[in-house]
Amino acid sequence: xxxxxxNLFHLIEPLLAHVEHPARYLDHEWGACERQDGPFHxxxxxxxxxxxxxxxxxxxxxxxxxxxxxxxxCERCYLPWKDMAGLMRERGVPLLSLExxxxxxxxxxxxxxxxxxxxxxxxxxxxxxAGIALTSAERDEDDPIILAGGPSAWNxxxxxxxxxxxxxxxxxxxxxxxxxxxxxxxSEGLSRAELxxxxxxxxxxxxxxxxxxxxxxxxxxxGYAVPREGSPASEVVLKRCVGDFADTPALAQRIVPYMxxxxxxxxxxxxxxxxxxxxxxxxxxxxxxxxxxxAEQVVRCGVDGLLASGHNEISLSSLSTTDHSQCAEIxxxxxxxxxGRGVRVSIPSQRLDSFxxxxxxxxxGARRGGLTFAPEAGxxxxxxxxxxxxxxxxxETAARNxxxxxxxxxxxxxxxxxPTETDEDVVGIARLAERVLDIGREELGRKAGxxxxxxxxxxxxxxxxxxxxxxxxxxxxxxxxxxxxxxxxRDRAIRVSYHDASxxxxxxxxxxxxxxxxxxxxxxxxLGCRFDAWTSEFRFELWLEAARDCGLDLAEVACEExxxxxxxxxxxxxxxxxxxxxxxEWLRATxxxxxxxxxxxxxxxxxxCPALGVRNVIWGDRS
Amino acid sequence: xxxxxxxxxxxDLPVKADLARLRVEYGKDSRLAxxxxxxxxxTVERCVRRARLPFSxxxxxxxxxxxxxxxxxxxxxxxSCEYFDLRLTEALDPEEALAALRxxxxxxxxxxxxxxxxxxxxxxxxxxxxxxxxxxxxxxPFSAEELAEAVRxxxxxxxxxxxxxxxxxRVDLSATLVGFSVREGDDxxxxxxxxxxxxxxxxxxxxxxxxxxxxxxxxxPSSVRVRRKGQWHEEDGCLVEPFGRLFQPGETPLS
Numbered sequence: 001x002x003x004x005x006x007n008l009f010h011l012i013e014p015l016l017a018h019v020e021h022p023a024r025y026l027d028h029e030w031g032a033c034e035r036q037d038g039p040f041h042x043x044x045x046x047x048x049x050x051x052x053x054x055x056x057x058x059x060x061x062x063x064x065x066x067x068x069x070x071x072x073x074c075e076r077c078y079l080p081w082k083d084m085a086g087l088m089r090e091r092g093v094p095l096l097s098l099e100x101x102x103x104x105x106x107x108x109x110x111x112x113x114x115x116x117x118x119x120x121x122x123x124x125x126x127x128x129x130a131g132i133a134l135t136s137a138e139r140d141e142d143d144p145i146i147l148a149g150g151p152s153a154w155n156x157x158x159x160x161x162x163x164x165x166x167x168x169x170x171x172x173x174x175x176x177x178x179x180x181x182x183x184x185x186x187s188e189g190l191s192r193a194e195l196x197x198x199x200x201x202x203x204x205x206x207x208x209x210x211x212x213x214x215x216x217x218x219x220x221x222x223g224y225a226v227p228r229e230g231s232p233a234s235e236v237v238l239k240r241c242v243g244d245f246a247d248t249p250a251l252a253q254r255i256v257p258y259m260x261x262x263x264x265x266x267x268x269x270x271x272x273x274x275x276x277x278x279x280x281x282x283x284x285x286x287x288x289x290x291x292x293x294x295a296e297q298v299v300r301c302g303v304d305g306l307l308a309s310g311h312n313e314i315s316l317s318s319l320s321t322t323d324h325s326q327c328a329e330i331x332x333x334x335x336x337x338x339x340g341r342g343v344r345v346s347i348p349s350q351r352l353d354s355f356x357x358x359x360x361x362x363x364x365g366a367r368r369g370g371l372t373f374a375p376e377a378g379x380x381x382x383x384x385x386x387x388x389x390x391x392x393x394x395x396e397t398a399a400r401n402x403x404x405x406x407x408x409x410x411x412x413x414x415x416x417x418x419p420t421e422t423d424e425d426v427v428g429i430a431r432l433a434e435r436v437l438d439i440g441r442e443e444l445g446r447k448a449g450x451x452x453x454x455x456x457x458x459x460x461x462x463x464x465x466x467x468x469x470x471x472x473x474x475x476x477x478x479x480x481x482x483x484x485x486x487x488x489x490r491d492r493a494i495r496v497s498y499h500d501a502s503x504x505x506x507x508x509x510x511x512x513x514x515x516x517x518x519x520x521x522x523x524x525x526x527l528g529c530r531f532d533a534w535t536s537e538f539r540f541e542l543w544l545e546a547a548r549d550c551g552l553d554l555a556e557v558a559c560e561e562x563x564x565x566x567x568x569x570x571x572x573x574x575x576x577x578x579x580x581x582x583x584x585e586w587l588r589a590t591x592x593x594x595x596x597x598x599x600x601x602x603x604x605x606x607x608x609c610p611a612l613g614v615r616n617v618i619w620g621d622r623s
Numbered sequence: 624x625x626x627x628x629x630x631x632x633x634x635d636l637p638v639k640a641d642l643a644r645l646r647v648e649y650g651k652d653s654r655l656a657x658x659x660x661x662x663x664x665x666t667v668e669r670c671v672r673r674a675r676l677p678f679s680x681x682x683x684x685x686x687x688x689x690x691x692x693x694x695x696x697x698x699x700x701x702x703s704c705e706y707f708d709l710r711l712t713e714a715l716d717p718e719e720a721l722a723a724l725r726x727x728x729x730x731x732x733x734x735x736x737x738x739x740x741x742x743x744x745x746x747x748x749x750x751x752x753x754x755x756x757x758x759x760x761x762x763x764p765f766s767a768e769e770l771a772e773a774v775r776x777x778x779x780x781x782x783x784x785x786x787x788x789x790x791x792x793r794v795d796l797s798a799t800l801v802g803f804s805v806r807e808g809d810d811x812x813x814x815x816x817x818x819x820x821x822x823x824x825x826x827x828x829x830x831x832x833x834x835x836x837x838x839x840x841x842x843x844p845s846s847v848r849v850r851r852k853g854q855w856h857e858e859d860g861c862l863v864e865p866f867g868r869l870f871q872p873g874e875t876p877l878s
Contacts, residue, residue: 017846021659
């Protein structure tokens with residue numbers, strides 16, 4: 001039975017005085033869509049606290065798209081922090097949306113953004129707080145349709161029993177089509193099962209309940225999914241892709257939060273997709289092809305967005321902003337338009353091979369904080385294995401340019417646990433950081449306070465990357481290599497931070513598991529796992545206990561290698577990248593052979609363009 | 624968008640005290656009472672940017688807007704009398720500035736008045752040292768008379784010691800509590816407080832109420848609504864309105 005749609009803010013208000021950061025629950029921000037007339041109501045959920053979820057561009061884009069429809073409304077919902085969740089349970093207050101303070105269980109559809117694997121237990125917590133059945137199979141006829149999408153949907157299997165439908169790829173068009181499909185099916189009086197069948201016919205929509213999982217000699221132990229006999233589901237669901245990206249609104253973030261959020265600035269997506277071909281990078285494979293916005297649109301919409309929002313910083317976001325063929329033009333345009341207004345233009349991270357003198361000057365603007373580069377590996381050999389395509393010279397030139405332009409702090413991202421990695425490669429990370437520090441001291445002198453921070457993640461092999469067949473590095477070995485690196489750092493001006501091997505292990509297991517993994521996620525949630533992406537909240541012992549209860553060994557799951565020929569648990573959902581291409585890339589990786597970027601050289605045969613009927617859209621010259 | 628003049632030489636940059644100083648009165652109502660002070664500052668700065676006022680930017684590394692606020696309200700307290708002083712690079716008509724600000728500000732923080740004040744007056748936070756408060760005790764299991772007796776009892780002790788987080792704090796009531804009265808309101812007892820703040824300390828209304836209830840052994844009301852109703856500057860025993868002294872340089876100490 002669907003909950004009644006009513007404003008229940010009066011139930012939340014008395015709790016505000018008793019919780020941390022009550023601003024999380026206030027709503028009514030500048031730019032929020034207060035009119036929520038429907039009659040079709042969608043609620044977009046980011047299953048983490050407000051300050052983490054609010055900056056998410058995906059939610060903002062879909063929120064605007066749906067609210068722009070004449071007969072549809074879209075609200076937002078974030079997961080309350082533990083203190084508020086406890087009070088809500090104690091007083092019987094269900095989870096509410098922000099705009100209308102309506103029970104989540106009263107909506108026609110609820111859409112989750114799966115930003116990363118560690119959000120899994122929070123999805124269950126959200127549904128439970130809302131009083132919505134956790135699995136699709138348990139839901140009543142009239143319950144909301146539970147949707148999901150986002151970067152982690154490429155192995156949605158461990159959460160597949162939860163979702164009624166998963167939207168693959170760009171959501172701008174498909175969210176509207178899916179909402180319309182639900183609305184029409186409801187008005188025609190279709191049963192829930194018929195409605196789900198109808199949803200499977202919307203391109204790019206994966207309906208997990210219409211598939212059976214089979215395990216046989218052609219598959220891994222997690223099996224593969226095949227459409228149920230007689231169901232309208234496709235054997236492989238191809239992702240949606242917006243061909244004319246410049247035709248979509250550039251300014252997605254219209255809501256100006258009251259409270260400080262994790263990325264407290266206006267964010268503008270300047271391009272989508274990346275064809276660099278880094279072999280560990282899931283986004284690089286799943287967001288293809290590359291589609292740039294023209295420089296003029298970026299600058300115009302950025303300035304409009306700053307005026308309309310009042311932000312004092314704009315971030316030019318994408319998978320690789322300095323790869324934009326008109327990047328210098330965009331930066332100089334912003335610096336020209338914003339001069340003297342105390343506004344900062346920032347780029348999330350810079351490519352080492354495209355950070356020239358001009359770029360250094362243009363990015364600098366009026367303020368120079370830290371600068372971030374991602375060499376990813378400490379040796380040229382290993383950078384070739386992962387197809388990073390940057391050389392030692394690129395690193396040195398970029399560092400020299402940055403220090404000359406006035407930066408004093410540099411942050412370098414690395415990974416350990418990459419295939420074929422040796423101790424020499426790990427030590428190479430330390431040597432590279434020292435080299436960058438030396439360059440800074442050469443340029444600015446020893447008394448300038450130059451510092452280098454290195455952040456070392458653990459490779460988590462992800463679906464739809466050439467490393468999807470690899471096992472993750474054993475956690476004990478991860479810790480040994482981390483200690484080796486720490487031991488090799490001898491200068492106090494180099495700070496090292498590294499990812500917890502246990503967190504990476506859970507992330508790795510969730511990236512590998514098939515549909516059978518739901519039992520693990522469910523048990524972990526039952527035992528109290530929440531906010532697993534928060535260092536302070538992650539409880540490895542509960543994950544271990546959950547795995548034991550399910551007869552699993554986390555390390556065994558995460559570190560398992562899959563045969564190159566095996567049918568994989570996620571083969572039935574496709575971003576359009578050809579499996580043969582991924583296999584070839586894996587073999588080239590083991591041989592240390594690099595593959596060029598198709599936006600600079602010729603086509604490398606990933607298969608996305610012909611599969612989706614799209615192409616790279618580059619406004620300038622990248623070569 | 625109007626631009627701040629950018630000068631090549633530091634001596635050509637505007638001197639802060641010479642810039643127009645627009646004082647704006649605004650409220651903090653309904654659910655935005657739960658907005659913390661730092662979040663409020665960020666929100667008002669964004670409102671000023673949205674209003675496209677010709678605000679001045681400091682010359683420091685961080686290039687911050689030149690804006691000062693009256694003292695922080697406790698989270699959860701509403702107010703009808705908050706103030707900020709904004710330095711402008713040109714003195715546009717205050718009514719025009721007020722209209723632009725109103726159009727760019729959420730209703731619950733709506734600006735009510737805007738007037739230019741003398742540029743060399745002390746900072747707002749220090750200058751507005753007197754305030755009046757109203758505390759409504761909802762669902763209170765005690766009468767106004769019992770509450771009045773409890774507050775009197777604490778006042779006679781002369782000081783309150785309480786924990787804020789893990790730190791022990793002490794407030795001198797003889798310096799910070801100017802007066803109080805208690806009456807029976809529609810929803811429960813209502814306390815009216817007059818407080819004084821100084822660099823030595825300020826009295827938070829809830830701290831006084833909690834101390835009074837604790838000392839008298841009275842149970843907590845189900846909730847307490849706190850509202851700041853007025854802020855003034857105290858000088859020679861008289862209260863000066865925030866907008867009271869206009870364009871009278873030299874009468875107040877230099878900042």
